[in-house]
Amino acid sequence: MSAISPLLDRAAVQEIERVASAHFGLQWTTDGFTDLRDRASHPSGNFHGRPLSVFTKLSFAVDAHELFAAELDGLELLRLRAQVATPTPIGPGVVDLEVGSMLLFEAVPERLPDARTPADWRSIGHTLAALHQVHAEKFGLEFFDGYFGPLPQDNRPVASGTWVDFYTERRVLPRLRSAVDSGHLPSDVASEVERLVDRMSALCGPEPRPSLLHGDAQLNNFLSGASGAVVIDVAPYFGHPELDLALIDHFETVPTSLFEAYQEILTIDPEFADRRELWRIFSYLATVNVEGQSPFGQRFLRQLIEALHRYR
DSSP states (O other): OOOOGGGHHHHHHHHHHHHHHHHHOOOOOOOOOOOOOOSSOOOOOEEOOOSSEEEEEEEOOOHHHHHHHHHHHHHHHHHHHHHHHHOOOEEEEEEEEESSSSEEEEEEEEEEEOOOOHHHHHEEEEEEHHHTOBSSSBOOSOOOEETTTTTTOOOOOOTTHHHHIIIIIIIIIHHHHHHHHHSSSSSOOOOOHHHHHHHHHEEEEHHHEEEEEEEEGGGGHHHEEETEEOSOOOOOEEEEHHHHHHHSSSSSSSHHHHHHHHHHHHHOOTTHHTTTTTGHHHHHHHHHHHHHHHHHHHHHHHHHHHHHTTTT
């Protein structure tokens, strides 16, 4: 039997109902709950009610408020700059409990991932292309830092201004250090990552133009609503568009129609296939850090090792 979600704690439910009532301008009460823990890195779910249900995500981390505030900032950035659809915050969006914080959105009526239509896949491809058509002068993000899952993400531009230096200094090396510190990354694999970093400039391909990224563009972070794709769980900055393309099928396969829809708007370099695993290295390290010795963590440790062997 699965554990009861901590979101169903009485104090949490009462706070959700209070904030939702103020947001909707009526007495809002929940009449059911759908647990979505399998689709998020935090306890999460939909509290059902009228006129709309409320999506809630919970964290007990010391920096929970900052984590969720960064997610709200990231969603607003993508909505304003790229005109993509994002969920509507309930009230202030972030609500603090006696212990922990919650992130509240109006729940998006969606088709579940296994029921997506051809139009849904095309909409995700078009949404990625809409993001990548927004550009900046520097790699990174000068407005705010963020989080990749539960892990802090440093968005500061690097002194050299090059993509290879940003990717290694701000993405790969911080994830390597945290994975080593977690005790979950074998020392020989860590040494292999360091050797890859030394060769990165020869592997990264042509210097790209800084494009606005989702930042954590794995498939669960796109909802398929009635009007098209809705972007969630973002970790944005300006980087190489191939990074988002590498993550979209990171955890599960997607139909080729998604990439075909993307290419109706933007070109994908034919050599991207050779670099796809390179852009997944930091994510493999993050998963090993967070998931540790679990079967999921060990699966991605094996994939990390395979990727490292590919670029020897």
